[in-house]
Amino acid sequence: MADRKQAREALAEDLRALADDLKALVEDPKKRARKEQQWRLLYGVIALGATVASRRFATRTWEILTGERPPTKGGQPPRAPQTPQREPAATSSS
Numbered sequence: 001m002a003d004r005k006q007a008r009e010a011l012a013e014d015l016r017a018l019a020d021d022l023k024a025l026v027e028d029p030k031k032r033a034r035k036e037q038q039w040r041l042l043y044g045v046i047a048l049g050a051t052v053a054s055r056r057f058a059t060r061t062w063e064i065l066t067g068e069r070p071p072t073k074g075g076q077p078p079r080a081p082q083t084p085q086r087e088p089a090a091t092s093s094s
Contacts (some may be wrong), residue, residue, distance in 0.1 A: 059071070
């Protein structure tokens with residue numbers, strides 16, 4: 001009985017493989033490439049959204065727990081550009 005069951009399973013596996021091969025021959029390669037590109041785009045959007053959300057969550061959590069802004073990658077937070085101060089014009093007394 002076990003031999004007959006194994007033979008059926010082997011035949012079913014071969015038929016599934018044949019069906020997959022036939023589908024690959026019939027399917028349009030451009031359509032398949034388009035679908036793959038759409039999947040890659042979807043994965044990228046999901047990854048980007050997860051990254052942005054996790055960074056915002058980490059920033060808010062840091063601010064709540066420590067009461068200060070989180071450290072930046074460069075070490076110091078960016079400062080506002082300083083404008084050079086003008087020196088008062090010297091009056092010449094002769």
